[in-house]
Amino acid sequence: MRYCTRCVIPETRPHITFDHEGVCNACRSHEMKKNIDWISRKEAFKDVVHTAQRHSTGYDCVIPVSGGKDSTWQVVTCLEHGLNPLAVTWKTPVRTPIGQRNLDNLVRLGVDHIDYQVNPRVEKKFLRIAFERFGTPALPMHMALFSIPLRIAVRFRIPLVVWGENSAFEYGGTDEERTGFKLDGAWLKKYGVTHGTTASDWISDELTERELTPYFIPTAEELEASGVLAVFLGYYFRWDPDASLRVAQAHGFEVRTEGPKTGYYDYADIDDEFIISIHHWLKWYKFGFTRLYDNLSLEIRNNRMSRHKAIDIIKQRGDETPHEDIEKFCAFTGMTVQRFFETAERFRNRNIWSRENGCWKIKNFLISDWKWS
Numbered sequence: 001m002r003y004c005t006r007c008v009i010p011e012t013r014p015h016i017t018f019d020h021e022g023v024c025n026a027c028r029s030h031e032m033k034k035n036i037d038w039i040s041r042k043e044a045f046k047d048v049v050h051t052a053q054r055h056s057t058g059y060d061c062v063i064p065v066s067g068g069k070d071s072t073w074q075v076v077t078c079l080e081h082g083l084n085p086l087a088v089t090w091k092t093p094v095r096t097p098i099g100q101r102n103l104d105n106l107v108r109l110g111v112d113h114i115d116y117q118v119n120p121r122v123e124k125k126f127l128r129i130a131f132e133r134f135g136t137p138a139l140p141m142h143m144a145l146f147s148i149p150l151r152i153a154v155r156f157r158i159p160l161v162v163w164g165e166n167s168a169f170e171y172g173g174t175d176e177e178r179t180g181f182k183l184d185g186a187w188l189k190k191y192g193v194t195h196g197t198t199a200s201d202w203i204s205d206e207l208t209e210r211e212l213t214p215y216f217i218p219t220a221e222e223l224e225a226s227g228v229l230a231v232f233l234g235y236y237f238r239w240d241p242d243a244s245l246r247v248a249q250a251h252g253f254e255v256r257t258e259g260p261k262t263g264y265y266d267y268a269d270i271d272d273e274f275i276i277s278i279h280h281w282l283k284w285y286k287f288g289f290t291r292l293y294d295n296l297s298l299e300i301r302n303n304r305m306s307r308h309k310a311i312d313i314i315k316q317r318g319d320e321t322p323h324e325d326i327e328k329f330c331a332f333t334g335m336t337v338q339r340f341f342e343t344a345e346r347f348r349n350r351n352i353w354s355r356e357n358g359c360w361k362i363k364n365f366l367i368s369d370w371k372w373s
Contacts, residue, residue: 001288001352001364007297008310008366012287012352030301038238045236048229049081052160055227059086061160063111064149066090066271067103069241069248070164074233075109076251078162085162088152090144091117092272093124094332098254099271105252116148122211127275128333129206134195135286135347137329138279140215141272143194147217154218154226161230165239240302241265262322263291264299264313274325274332281322285348288362290320315367 002011004024009016017025052060060083065071067089078085089103107113123140130139153161199215223230233239245267249255255267262269262277269276269291280291296310330337353360361372 001362001366003366004297006307007300008289008293008307008314009297010287010289010293010366012349013289014287026297027301033238036238041236045233046081048160048231048236049083052083052229055159056084057157058084059112059156059158060084061086061162062149062153062158063087063162064089064145065103065106065113067099067106068269068271069245069253069267072102072106072109072248072251072253073244074162074164075106075111076247077233077237079110083160083162085111086152086156086158087111087113088149089113089115090141090148091115092141092275093117093120094273094275094328096271096273098256102253102271105254109251114152116144116152116214118144118214119211122207124333125206126202126212126215127329128335129202129204131333132343135282135344136195136279137333138275139194139197141275141279143199143215143217147199147215150218150223150228150230151214151216153228153230154222157226157228159227159229161228163230163232164244165232165234241268241298242302242304262320264295268295274322274328277322277325278329281320282344282347284320285344285353287349288352288365292317292320311366315370318371319373 002018002022003009004016004018004027005022006027007024009024009026011018015025019025019028049060061078063071063074063078063085065075065087071087075085075087087107092099095103103115118140126140127137131137149161152158198217199212200209202212202215203209218226218228245253245255248267253267256270258266260266260268262280269280284290292314296305296313299305300307300310326340327337329335330340335343348360352362354363355361359372
């Protein structure tokens, strides 16, 4: 295992590369931000707004929202620019009470809202099948998050879809992908966390095409014909989780009082009971890191934390297995806990994991005296 010499991300993270100095492309992307003319970018967003308003017949844009701090920031920003948005949510089947309160607060900011719930029987099957096939229960969630807002925009000819951050820019991608502002089919295939699959790839005896209707993403031809442009707000405004949190809290957003649900932040990934926490924990088996490493690396890049401090936090946190969330997932899908761990074991990356004295370990791990269990 090799780790970025500047942050704590390992080489195993998808789309991560290291340069000759051992610095990852995500850190290099962040360096680029200081050279960006953000004033010009803000002016460019005004052009996007004016274009959408000229082509609008009612709603100017769709904003995909969860109720989280980023989607609250998106709504505030769009309202401040005079847009008439339709907020659209894929409703997790296991929404938390704080997630519901934050979503209700977001709607009260002054937007129409669609809370789109997929048939829970279909979701139960899809979650289980995706976990068994690719080792991620979040694949149906990511597919729905992207497909539902785009389908609604196409169906009602809403000219603009406004996403938040561009994960390719923030977490690593090629130069062209990092600097792009538009979400299209190529971006979705590579960064949509669907293992390059589309809804049609999941049609089977267990999941029919009709059942998978919400997961079908409009084609590039459909998007072009309907005049829908999907952009990342993070292209036009410098995205920083701390900055977007301050905006969200100023407009009524709540953070968890119990501490982080997963990772480092007490305000992130808090609207869902178990899907996203298990998704991030499974990175441990696949890549040898967790959500915590991503969050801490953002703090390092934003000069709010040293790499040494980040490593100390990882060491103090220790084992992050979300046992309670795993039990909830198993109860929801009808899977036994034993079956869950047997399935997870199939996705353990043997290129980095080896078994020593009955214990799985990662060779050349970031922390030399890590307590393996």
